[in-house]
Amino acid sequence: MQQEENSLVEYGFRRVIITVTAIMCALLEIIDTTIVNVALNDMRGSLGATLTDIAWVITAYAIANVIIIPMTSWLSKQFGRRNYFAASIILFTVASFLCGNATNIWELVLFRFIQGMGGGALLVTAQTIITESYPVAKRGMAQAIYGMGVIVGPTLGPPLGGYIVDHFSWPYIFYINIPIGIIATALTIAFVRSPKYGEKLKAYQVDWWGIILLASFIGSLQFVLEHGQQDDWFQDSLILTLSLVSLFGFILFIWRELVYEHPIVNLRVLRDGNLRIGTILTFILGFGLFGSTFIIPIYTQSILGWTATDAGLLLIPSSITTGLMMPIIGKLLERGISHKYLAAAGFAIFFLYSLWMYTLMTPDTGSELMFWPLVVRGVGLGLLFVPITTLSLSTLHGKDIGDGAAFTGMMRQLGGSFGIAIITTMISRLNQQHRVDLIPNISGISFKVQQRIEGLKQMFMSKGFSANEALDRAHEVLNMSILKQSTVLSYMDIFLYLGLLFLCCVPFVLMINKKKQNRALN
Structure with missing residues (x-):
């Protein structure tokens, strides 16, 4: 196990390229979490949306993010880390293009959800790639390098979005991702390596119920947190219903992951x-x-x-x-x-x-x-x-x-x-x-x-x-x-x-x- 882990450690120029690629992808994901905030009014005007409708541009991305993040480790094992990482970058980039070309608010919301599915994978997989590319003694420095993207990203979003909206138009906050995504995809295919995970699961072995329960409890929880205050929390029937879905979904998800042979999320790692x-x-x-x-x-x-x-x-x-x-x-x-x-x-x-x-x-x-x-x-x-x-x-x-x-x-x-x-x-x-x-x-x-x-x-x-x-x-x-x-x-x-x-x-x-x-x- 230790020898296999050490085989992923990189040195010199190759490690620099992998680190830059991973940080670039992490920054893409995090900046897109906040960059749209300053463009909501322009989107609302050009797409003819209400305030309630336009809020879904943020909510859809956040829900997709938080659903996919716990599943990234499992998906990496199924498809190979490099393949999954490259596919996520491509999905994020294509969805960014589609967001910029959306003709109505619900198209934009759908494409933002797809973008969030790709983006959530980028954040966690980038951290794993950086961690494994450095020897154990230097992992503090590895997390420091990764942390630059995670901490700086949320702050760069609003001023960057404001500048783009003021000098161009709101679709360009999505188009800016396209050249970066293309470069990151090419570098990932050329330099990132996948660890050997053993045999892939057959379709019937996949934890489909775990996926459904995870999406139900995390997605519902994220919606409640995003819309609870504006909808007066538990006075609203939808918020109350989704809160119950989240609670029972969480309980059933924990039970399922602890008893199933091939869980979608490995809860046993929390023994550490x-x-x-x-x-x-x-x-x-x-x-x-x-x-x-x-x-x-x-x-x-x-x-x-x-x-x-x-x-x-x-x-x-x-x-x-x-x-x-x-x-x-x-x-x-x-x-x-x-x-x-x-x-x-x-x-x-x-x-x-x-x-x-x-x-x-x-x-x-x-x-x-x-x-x-x-x-x-x-x-x-x-x-x-x-x-x-x-x-x-x-x-x-x-x-x-x-x-x-x-x-x-x-x-x-x-x-x-x-x-x-x-x-x-x-x-x-x-x-x-x-x-x-x-x-x-x-x-x-x-x-x-x-x-x-x-x-x-x-x-x-x-x-x-x-x-x-x-x-x-x-x-x-x-x-x-x-x-x-x-x-x-x-x-x-x-x-x-x-x-x-x-x-x-x-x-x-x-x-x-x-x-x-x-x-x-x-």
């Missing part, structure tokens, strides 16, 4: 203690990474009035910092610095970032005030991603590496989905609460309030409004001011709670079993 710890920490990392990436653009656009492109560019310093941190962390791991100490430092630094954002958020915070907190965020993510990912896969060998990568990839995606769903719900609920708390401060008998209303009334009257119209508009301005302040207070609370979640992780990370830790480093 490092992988179990790693999947939990990866979930929390996804929660913080996607949650904070989600909330900052909303705050800057809805409160500060920034454009989508400017909001995306704000996150660039954080991504650059994380990218610069990756090789440094990889070197520290190679020199024997404990995974748990680096990860604990990352959680603590992310807490400091969240606390810093909590203290500086106002209705008119300038971009210069957010620069250094976002740099600190980049340092924290760098310290988290590499040690957690390396720890997760460090004691796995052979085909188990692919299974482990599938679990960490799925948990990162689900962590992000849970994070965004919970943050969206909390913003809505906290906003209502803060509004209720603020309204008593706007008392009609207060001299300052009366003075403010009178000043606004006079301003509107000077613009030609009647006295009654001017008074109504003055009250509207005051109401909008309350709404804006309550929203800012909600965002502040989110950052505080997010920071406390990461702070609570520090003692648990430090309690990681020392023997397992030593084994991971050898």
Whole structure:
């Protein structure tokens, strides 16, 4: 087993090409998760779609992603890793072309689902290929290199999408994938090697029920997380139904995979203690990474009035910092610095970032005030991603590496989905609460309030409004001011709670079993 694993290790120019190819594919997948966000309005206008319909462009991709990720290891074994990886790139590239040529919203949604099926495979298979191309002693550096794509990708999407939409048109956010996909396919066929997995399964041996149950529970869960808040959660019959499908699908899926001889997802790999710890920490990392990436653009656009492109560019310093941190962390791991100490430092630094954002958020915070907190965020993510990912896969060998990568990839995606769903719900609920708390401060008998209303009334009257119209508009301005302040207070609370979640992780990370830790480093 060990000898077979070592046979996949590459050196020199060949390893460089394989690494570049894998990162290119991982970046393609992750950028496409966020690049469409800034183009939704243009898509809606040209395709004649409603707001509810256009949301499916994001939902369809996310559902396909999260269904295919746990199955990638099994599919690689059936078709050979190189063949499966190349086929996934081709599927992703062809679907990108079809997305750009969609003539109505439901064509676009279908092609985005197909694109997500190819994209989910790229992310996990790229991680497995990079891991196996490096010797065990250098796997910390391998995960650091892979991490550059995973962490930087979500941040590059919005500014890149904004630039393309502003200077060209929305189909080009998909067309840009085509030349990259063609190059990646050629490099994969020429350089990537497949491990020997033994005999392929016959059609009757395939875990068809496992596939159906996995798609049911993961797909339903992703839909609930994407649409729960806007549909009022369990007050909506569809959300309630899909929640029950997800729950019972999960229970039956676990049972099926544990008793079937050829499971679609190898749950037994979770016997590895490092992988179990790693999947939990990866979930929390996804929660913080996607949650904070989600909330900052909303705050800057809805409160500060920034454009989508400017909001995306704000996150660039954080991504650059994380990218610069990756090789440094990889070197520290190679020199024997404990995974748990680096990860604990990352959680603590992310807490400091969240606390810093909590203290500086106002209705008119300038971009210069957010620069250094976002740099600190980049340092924290760098310290988290590499040690957690390396720890997760460090004691796995052979085909188990692919299974482990599938679990960490799925948990990162689900962590992000849970994070965004919970943050969206909390913003809505906290906003209502803060509004209720603020309204008593706007008392009609207060001299300052009366003075403010009178000043606004006079301003509107000077613009030609009647006295009654001017008074109504003055009250509207005051109401909008309350709404804006309550929203800012909600965002502040989110950052505080997010920071406390990461702070609570520090003692648990430090309690990681020392023997397992030593084994991971050898």
